[in-house]
Amino acid sequence: MSGRRSVALLSALAFGYAFLYLPIVILIVYSFNDSRLVTVWSHASLRWYAALLENQQMLDAAWLSLRIAAVSATVSVALGTGAAFALQRLKPFFAQRGYEALALMPLIVPEVLIGLAMLLLFVVLGDTIGWPERGATTIALAHASFGMAYATVVIRARLTQLDPALDEAAAILGATPWRTFRRVTLPLLAPAIAAGWLLSFTLSLDDVVVASFVTGPGATTLPIVVFSSVRLGVSPQINALATVIVVLVAVLILTATLMTRPGQRDGRRA
Amino acid sequence: MSMTGGAGRGLRRVILGATTAWLLAFTLLPMLIVVAVSLSEPRLGAPPFTPLFEWGAGFWPIFNGHITSYVTIASDSLYVAAFVSSLRIAATSAFITLLIAYPMAYAIARASARARFALLMLVILPFWTSFLIRTYAWTGLLNTNGPINNTLINLGVVSEPLTLLHTEFAVHLGIVYSYLPFMVLPIYAVLERMDWSLIEAAQDLGSRPYRAFVRVTLPLSLPGVFAGWLLVFIPALGEFIIPDLLGGPDTLMLGRVLWTEFFNNRDWPLASALAVVLLMTVLLSALLLVKALQRREAA
Numbered sequence: 271m272s273g274r275r276s277v278a279l280l281s282a283l284a285f286g287y288a289f290l291y292l293p294i295v296i297l298i299v300y301s302f303n304d305s306r307l308v309t310v311w312s313h314a315s316l317r318w319y320a321a322l323l324e325n326q327q328m329l330d331a332a333w334l335s336l337r338i339a340a341v342s343a344t345v346s347v348a349l350g351t352g353a354a355f356a357l358q359r360l361k362p363f364f365a366q367r368g369y370e371a372l373a374l375m376p377l378i379v380p381e382v383l384i385g386l387a388m389l390l391l392f393v394v395l396g397d398t399i400g401w402p403e404r405g406a407t408t409i410a411l412a413h414a415s416f417g418m419a420y421a422t423v424v425i426r427a428r429l430t431q432l433d434p435a436l437d438e439a440a441a442i443l444g445a446t447p448w449r450t451f452r453r454v455t456l457p458l459l460a461p462a463i464a465a466g467w468l469l470s471f472t473l474s475l476d477d478v479v480v481a482s483f484v485t486g487p488g489a490t491t492l493p494i495v496v497f498s499s500v501r502l503g504v505s506p507q508i509n510a511l512a513t514v515i516v517v518l519v520a521v522l523i524l525t526a527t528l529m530t531r532p533g534q535r536d537g538r539r540a
Numbered sequence: 541m542s543m544t545g546g547a548g549r550g551l552r553r554v555i556l557g558a559t560t561a562w563l564l565a566f567t568l569l570p571m572l573i574v575v576a577v578s579l580s581e582p583r584l585g586a587p588p589f590t591p592l593f594e595w596g597a598g599f600w601p602i603f604n605g606h607i608t609s610y611v612t613i614a615s616d617s618l619y620v621a622a623f624v625s626s627l628r629i630a631a632t633s634a635f636i637t638l639l640i641a642y643p644m645a646y647a648i649a650r651a652s653a654r655a656r657f658a659l660l661m662l663v664i665l666p667f668w669t670s671f672l673i674r675t676y677a678w679t680g681l682l683n684t685n686g687p688i689n690n691t692l693i694n695l696g697v698v699s700e701p702l703t704l705l706h707t708e709f710a711v712h713l714g715i716v717y718s719y720l721p722f723m724v725l726p727i728y729a730v731l732e733r734m735d736w737s738l739i740e741a742a743q744d745l746g747s748r749p750y751r752a753f754v755r756v757t758l759p760l761s762l763p764g765v766f767a768g769w770l771l772v773f774i775p776a777l778g779e780f781i782i783p784d785l786l787g788g789p790d791t792l793m794l795g796r797v798l799w800t801e802f803f804n805n806r807d808w809p810l811a812s813a814l815a816v817v818l819l820m821t822v823l824l825s826a827l828l829l830v831k832a833l834q835r836r837e838a839a
Contacts, residue, residue, distance in 0.1 A: 283643075286720070290666050293678060294666070296677070296680070297676075352556075372563040372567050380795055380822060382780050382818070391566070394587075472668055476671050478672055479781065504683065508676065519669045519670070520665060
């Protein structure tokens with residue numbers, strides 16, 4: 271590589287990463303700003319973090335969001351594992367293409383459409399069978415539904431790398447299908463299932479659009495609170511909250527990646 | 541395969557039955573209901589739309605469908621403008637994203653194996669952090685008296701603060717920022733697998749670096765470019781949060797208009813009709829791009 275070209279490439283990289291990270295860094299810096307005016311720097315303080323801890327509405331919303339995310343992510347990976355198997359190892363009951371299209375549809379359907387469609391479903395269901403009541407349940411169901419698509423993709427990608435001969439070997443050695451699944455396939459799939467769970471969990475925790483459509487009275491998730499607040503303008507408390515979320519997520523993802531890295535190297539396809 | 545034969549049949553039935561039932565109930569049925577509601581008419585009451593079938597005096601129920609909402613969308617300049625500007629904003633944003641992402645992906649692909657892992661990690665990391673927060677970060681930055689304007693004034697580039705927030709420029713910026721990883725990764729994936737000896741061969745044969753890039757590297761990386769384009773253009777089409785937080789009142793995009801019709805005007809049939817139009821546009825774009833991708837790979 272010629273010298274001039276590597277300089278050009280390095281500056282492209284520097285620009286790209288600065289673009290990706292500067293906004294977040296500036297947000298974090300301003301979260302420690304004492305001034306109520308978010309654009310004027312007065313002096314460093316933890317004032318907004320303290321305010322955050324006393325904001326009961328925010329804490330309740332955060333707790334509800336975590337619970338919904340945990341439930342929907344768990345349902346997502348259970349269904350996603352099933353769908354990945356269905357697509358990769360079993361032949362679906364009806365048109366394979368149709369099953370695949372339905373399973374992956376939420377990946378390209380815009381959030382506003384998912385939100386509207388799920389709400390209309392819940393309205394019709396509520397009118398005909400009286401279930402579900404709109405609130406945390408409907409949010410969790412809607413999140414599980416689109417989380418399933420992401421979980422399916424992640425788990426299926428891993429499943430294609432597994433050797434079906436391992437299952438056959440277990441069967442020849444006398445293991446029942448359920449036992450083979452539990453003792454052979456599931457442990458091999460575990461990293462992908464964990465990644466799928468984490469992805470669904472993060473998507474649920476971040477979703478404001480779908481939740482806004484399907485929520486009912488009393489069920490206010492954290493993104494809904496944040497969104498209604500930021501629509502009115504920049505707020506120092508949201509800066510503090512954003513910092514907490516960004517740092518938590520970064521630590522979580524970095525740990526997860528570094529932990530799974532050696533396995534990744536071994537299991538990598540050419 | 542063990543799971544398809546003998547005693548595995550029971551397990552197979554359970555897995556297929558449960559997932560199929562879920563997909564029919566929570567993916568297909570909601571879409572069908574959207575289509576049905578888009579053909580009904582708004583009314584006061586709960587639910588705020590007329591039933592599609594009514595039991596009249598005759599034996600069979602009467603089909604009570606209307607295409608009023610679609611006629612409104614096709615004839616009202618607001619919706620036509622929203623449709624056109626959604627396509628335009630998504631396309632230009634995807635193009636700008638490509639201009640930033642390509643050199644990044646290229647540089648990462650040419651980096652040492654050890655640096656590559658860290659560089660990729662740094663591209664993926666923002667994707668995991670909240671989309672809402674990343675969009676919100678720009679509302680502070682682009683403010684009239686925010687860091688960007690302050691810097692520009694201090695440097696003497698401008699004398700008056702620029703109006704950056706609540707403009708179409710800000711919407712482009714927000715889309716490019718949020719979807720940059722989606723463009724970098726597929727381009728990187730293609731470049732990483734590329735046989736770089738081809739470039740060396742081209743250069744050995746006297747081709748200038750620029751020419752070698754345009755004639756060899758770029759064509760070979762086009763599948764990645766198409767895939768990246770797809771991954772930015774399609775979600776940008778129906779984007780709601782970015783135009784809502786960063787756009788001006790006149791930044792019309794389908795996702796945002798749908799939201800307004802639903803939440804502010806409470807016109808569920810019109811919102812549903814917009815949803816059907818949006819879905820068709822998204823599916824058609826996906827189909828066209830997948831076809832283009834397949835043709836590329838076949839060639």
